[in-house]
Amino acid sequence: MSDAHDHDLRHHGDVDAEPGMEDFAVNVRGTRPPEWLRAILVDSLGRVGSYPSAEHDRAVREVVAARHGRHPDEVLLLAGAAEGFAMLPRLVRRRAAVIHPSFTEPEFALREAGVPTTRVILSRPYVLAAATVPEDADVVVVGNPTNPTSVLHPRRDVLAMRRPGRLVVVDEAFADTTPGEPESLAGESYPDVLVLRSLTKSFALAGLRCGYALGHPDVLARLTRGRAHWPLGTLQLDAVAACSSPEAVRRVERDAAVIADERAYLIDRLATVGVRPAARPSSSFVLVDVPDAERVRRGLRARGVAVRRCDTFPGLGDQLRLAVRDRGAVDRLVTAWHALL
Structure with missing residues (x-):
């Protein structure tokens, strides 16, 4: 550590x-985004003169919820998964732990907010079961599959990190790059597991910033405390819905x-x-x-x-x-x- x-x-x-x-x-x-998605975004341009509405947000959350078999109240739409990482300090009461090697943005956001943060560094072959997480860590962040190692951790090892009073945050930005998403927790509801997903990788939308979080409504409410109004624009909302459709x-x-x-x-x-x-x-x-x-x-x-x-x-x-x-x-x-x- x-x-x-x-x-x-x-x-x-x-x-x-x-x-x-x-x-x-x-x-x-x-x-560049695929042609079918570009056509949807071009059509969305005709509606950017109006503010995004709560009804639009709800409709998109229903699409995402259906994609994962969740309730819409368990979905939080994000301006890319990176926005979710920036919100993580709001969830920490004592200490955060970040499993490394991994995407570094979560640790950056936590340290920038002054959150006591411990690195839990895995040695090769980067087996999560070998991680020693501080018992006082009430937020633990892990990638699955992990960037940059490309290792896919068994879901049982991710769930084994749960403790009373602890929230496990799973970065699943690349989960849809594995056929069948065999170790994903996106489709399961746990009160102490928060899953972050990205749509920028598979659909070439890095410049549009699209993603979402899946978790208990109480966790999502803590996550969004103090968030700016209209956090996602019309194009982002339409892109999230399109990329979460059954055909997509x-x-x-x-x-x-x-x-x-x-x-x-x-x-x-x-x-x-x-x-x-x-x-x-x-x-x-x-x-x-x-x-x-x-x-x-x-x-x-x-x-x-x-x-x-x-x-x-x-x-x-x-x-x-x-x-x-x-x-x-x-x-x-x-x-x-x-x-x-």
Whole structure:
């Protein structure tokens, strides 16, 4: 466990990529929303002259609730999952614990608010059952599947962290990248489990900021205390509804199978340059061990390929994170890597 402030918690993959580069740094599928979604957003533009209404919010929450078999009162719409992380300090009474290596935004938000926060750092292969969480932690944050390790934790291990008076927050931003979402808790109601979901990754909506939280109404009420009025705009509301529809869910499920195939190809090709996964990957990105990782990252960048550095993640160092891409992009990555060798 650690309470140190020795990492750039606000470094994210978007700063590792520039326009025109082969982008393996950002975990977004595609560079633009699919055509069917763009048509919905274009139609929504005709309604942005009016303020978003409570009725609109309720209608969208009903769509999300139906997608997960929950009650609409268990749904909180968010301007991206990152907004949910920014709200977490409102839930902590004593101490927060963040399971690492993981997405660093939750810890950043907690520390910025002055919340006592403990890092629980897992050693490889990043098994959650091995985590030692402080007993006084009344909020525990864990990713599943975890960014950047791509490890999918068994749901039983996530639920095993529950304690009286403790809230377990599960970051499921990449849950829909795993076929069938086998370890997701989004469809189950627990009074002490809060699930955060993102729609920006699978639908290429990073610039629109769309997500939601699933939890007990009392927890959601604490989360939104003091929140600004009209927190989501009309385009965001319509996008959340569209991306939560049965047809959209089926599209994402099909893409999850494509991701699994592309990930296997990426791993096979990386082996030709002597690079292997640091843990068993389950999501749309792969964490790989790379001796002298910073030199390799800079060398690939000089050849027009962007990859995500990992020394900004607590618990990591000589690793790189690679987004899963199509075979042509992977071949170009490996060609650039061979040139470094």
